[in-house]
Amino acid sequence: MPHTPEPHEDDDLDRTPAPKPVHYAEQALLGALLLEPARLADTEPLIAHHFDSHTHAALFAAIYTLSPPDPADHAKDTAWLNTVLEQARPHAPGLNASYIHALIQFCPQPKHAAAYARMIRADNARRVLRGHAERLASTATDPGLPNPAASTLGMADDIGRVLDSLAEQFAPHPGPLPRTALPAEVPHEASEEDLAEERLLLATATAYPAEVQQMRWLAETDFLLPLHAALWQSIAALVHRGDMVDPVTVLGEAQHRGLLTDALTPKDVMALVSTPAGSPEHWGEKILQRALLARARTVAARIAAFADDPANTPHQLITGSRRALADLNSVRTRWHRATAPTLAPASRAQARPAPVPRAASPPHRPAPPVARAPR
Incomplete structure (x- = not known):
């Protein structure tokens, strides 16, 4: 059956995209x-x-x-x-x-009106969900937001409500999960400021190891540099075993983990963990927030990919998008644990010779000669 053009459609078929x-x-x-x-x-x-x-x-x-x-x-x-x-x-x-x-x-067939209506609603569901995914990605990359984590998680909640509404409109049915090829993790360019924050975490965690015990919400995958993630694991391992923590013992743990190479000398490791400023929680929260925003961008890209794949049924679109959101919710849980107000233990005041504000800015100091390829 030939296509009936709309009144405003271009007559130049070479320049007009084929109708969906x-x-x-x-x-x-x-x-x-x-x-x-x-x-x-x-x-x-x-x-x-x-x-x-x-x-x-x-x-x-x-x-x-x-x-x-x-x-x-x-x-x-x-x-x-x-x-x-x-x-x-x-x-x-x-x-x-x-x-x-x-x-x-x-x-x-006029009697097939209900089937035509379902096709229209299904296509609208794709457009709506894609629009929400675009807003999620935009929010996660907006440098002007006063509280980017809260705003980004709010956008993710909006997507959850949209999915709940769509699930009520389209009856679930057995079938395969989306076969859409998922985009790769959204890359994050590691700036000098980002890397400085990771180095400051390592140094302050070495100086105040008692606080590391409360930072189980920080994971190695949150770090941009694999070396920093490995050193964080070294410090955390010492703390959780109840061993003494200082730059020398961290160096020993790093040696046991095979981190020392020709490019990373003992002097480099000592430099990384010897100049604290601020508190471990402050730098840890900044690193975790950056990881949360990066995960939100990846989730937004995956939901957009599901929505852009016309082979997905509404049920597959809903199921795939919910699975993508679950990846963000795992980081959300850790973020809430990190930022939930808690009473500081009495031992914390005794651990420091002088209080240092959590919001201290990273001092300017050269990085040790190590590879900087982001994770």
């Missing part, structure tokens, strides 16, 4: 409703906002707003069709009577 399947579903549904207006009851809960085409949305809104005609009268004349056109034209100036009649001719 939903375009034909919208044409078929509108043709069914124009031919048999009573079929509108079969389309619920479809609304005009679900349509991809502005012209089609205006037509559906007019049909939805007007009272249906008497079937016998509708079969005899075009009075109701003319009223629909008059109602829709202010919102779609290019609409004309010939297109109304072309839609009627295009509809294969």
Whole structure:
């Protein structure tokens, strides 16, 4: 069956992209409703906002707003069709009577109106979910937000609510998970400031090991530099075993873990863990927040990939997106543990000769000669 163009479509077929399947579903549904207006009851809960085409949305809104005609009268004349056109034209100036009649001719089976409506709602679900994924990614990369972690997690909650709403609209059914090829982790360029924060964590954790015991919320995967992650594990291992912690014992643990190489000398390790500033929790929270935002960008890219894959059914789209959100929620749990207000233990004040504010800025000092390839 040939494609019926919309009134505003470009005649140059070489420059006009091929219509998506939903375009034909919208044409078929509108043709069914124009031919048999009573079929509108079969389309619920479809609304005009679900349509991809502005012209089609205006037509559906007019049909939805007007009272249906008497079937016998509708079969005899075009009075109701003319009223629909008059109602829709202010919102779609290019609409004309010939297109109304072309839609009627295009509809294969008016009795299949409910199936056409489901196709339209499914396509709208993809667009809505993709829009939310774009907002999640944008929020996670916005440097001007006063509380980027809270704003990003709020956007993730919005996606969760959208998925709950879609799950109510589309009945679940058995079937395979999405086979969409997932994009790789969104890379993060390791700036000198980022790497300085990781070095300061290592130094302050060595200086104040008692606080490391409360920082189980920080994982090695949160670090940009694998070396920093390995040294953090070395410090944490000493603390959890109850061993003494200072730059020399950290050097010994690093040696046992095989971290020393020609490029990383004992002097380099000592330099990394010997100049504390601030507190371990402060630097740990900054590292964890950066990891959370990076994970949010990756989750947004995966949800967008699911939405962009037309082979996914609504059920597959919902299931795949929920699994992607679960990856972010694992970091969210650790973030809440890190930032939850707690009473400082009495031993913490005794561990430090002088209190240092948590928000101290990293001092400017050269990095030791080690590789900086981000993880």
